Amino acid sequence: MAEAPSARTAVRRHPERGRYDRAVIDAILDEGLICHAGFVVDGQPYVIPTIHARLGDALYLHGSAVSRMMRSLSGGFPACVTVTLLDGIVLARSVYDSSMNYRSAVVLGTAREVSDRAEKLRALEAIVEHVARGRWADARRPSEAELKATAVVGMALDECSAKVRTGPPVDDPADVALPIWAGVVPLRMAAGAPEAAPDLPPGVGVPPYVARYERLTG
Numbered sequence: 001m002a003e004a005p006s007a008r009t010a011v012r013r014h015p016e017r018g019r020y021d022r023a024v025i026d027a028i029l030d031e032g033l034i035c036h037a038g039f040v041v042d043g044q045p046y047v048i049p050t051i052h053a054r055l056g057d058a059l060y061l062h063g064s065a066v067s068r069m070m071r072s073l074s075g076g077f078p079a080c081v082t083v084t085l086l087d088g089i090v091l092a093r094s095v096y097d098s099s100m101n102y103r104s105a106v107v108l109g110t111a112r113e114v115s116d117r118a119e120k121l122r123a124l125e126a127i128v129e130h131v132a133r134g135r136w137a138d139a140r141r142p143s144e145a146e147l148k149a150t151a152v153v154g155m156a157l158d159e160c161s162a163k164v165r166t167g168p169p170v171d172d173p174a175d176v177a178l179p180i181w182a183g184v185v186p187l188r189m190a191a192g193a194p195e196a197a198p199d200l201p202p203g204v205g206v207p208p209y210v211a212r213y214e215r216l217t218g
Contacts, residue, residue, distance in 0.1 A: 008108055009161035019162040028105040028162055029054045031215055032083035033131065033189075037061060039072045039079045046072075052081065053123070053130035059107055059155045060114070060123040070151035074113035081107040081155060089185040092169035093178045099165060101184060107160040111153040123152045134209035189215055 004020065005011070011018030019025070029035075035052040038045065048069045052061050059081060063070040073079055088101035114120045121142075128136045142150065169182050191213040194206050 005161050006108075006159050009106060009159055011161060011163050014163075014165075017163045017165055019164050021162075022157070022160075024103075024164070025105050025157070025160050025162045026054060028085060028103045029059065029083055029107075030130070032085055032105075033215070035061070035081050035083045037069060037073065037079060037081050039069065039077055041068060041072050051127055051131060052083070053126035054157070055122065055126050057157050059157060060126060060152055061111070061155075062124060062127055062150055062152045065149055065151040067151070070153065073111040073153045074151060076110055076112070079109065079111050079155065086187055087166070088187050090165075090169050091182055091185065093171045093175040093180040093182045097169055097171050097175070099169070101165050101167070103162065103164045105160060105162045107155055107157060109155045109159055111155045114152040114154050117147075119154075120147065120152050123154065124150070132209060132213065134207065138207055138209075 005018065009020075029052070033051070034049050036047050036049050038047045040046070046069070050061055050063055050069065052059055054060075061070075061073065061081070082104060084102060084104040086100060086102050090099040090101055092098045114123055124142065125136045128139070168184055171182060194210050194213075196204075196206070
């Protein structure tokens with residue numbers, strides 16, 4: 001169901017590309033492998049790439065417990081998290097009208113530190129499954145020392161929006177007759193053949209979720 005944007009999440013540049021339906025926003029968050037978390041420390045802005053996962057109405061991030069990003073996010077400071085999916089290069093007849101087809105999501109809010117052990121494990125499982133569905137059941141679970149060394153924060157998806165561009169280039173009418181190719185070069189993420197670790201013991205086969213790895217598509 002589409003929701004009204006807040007004053008901070010309303011898309012102003014090309015408002016026709018704004019999407020406020022949670023289904024659209026969730027699909028972008030679920031497909032993207034990497035998010036970028038923005039925060040400010042002592043007046044200095046930072047934007048750090050990290051892995052995320054969505055569970056219902058919450059977005060979870062994880063990292064080293066001693067990292068600047070996790071210390072800042074855990075401290076209850078305002079944050080901005082973005083995810084962008086690139087779907088194509090849009091080549092117009094002019095450089096001015098050239099663009100990209102993309103889907104992006106922005107989440108604004110204040111992160112909270114996840115200290116409850118059960119929630120922390122659920123969040124870490126979601127992050128692992130976000131990267132490779134089926135891996136949590138296959139890999140060794142985190143030890144107590146590893147749990148202590150890992151920080152997890154959660155952000156409510158209360159203030160978020162998406163921006164989407166699709167379709168061909170939109171040229172100036174005066175440029176349409178120019179003898180210049182125009183169109184879209186579609187892009188997609190594709191997995192290559194799995195490469196085994198050099199110290200993999202003999203007889204360990206490639207699990208199906210690795211052999212047939214693919215991302216969700218929106």
